[in-house]
Amino acid sequence: MSTVVEPRRHETRTGTVVWGLIVVVIGLAFITAQLTDIELDPVIVLLVILLGSGLALVAAGFIAAARGRNRTPSPHDVTSGDKGGNL
8 A cells, every 4th residue: 555645735824924024114104203203103003903903813714624624634623532742
């Protein structure tokens, strides 16, 4: 009996992407404020960043939940009582 091992798919973690976008937006805001005469209200900038990142995380959660329902189990999924050593 031949066992074919499929490579495990590494999905991008949503939190990493969101934090990366937050850092990029903050950096662009600082650069914009320094290179132009535009004055940015830090409270408004912070509120927009928090709102955008929160919406991105909620949307990613919905997308992940929808994918999980439609996904067929792979051989790498834990189907027995073993949780992979996590407590």
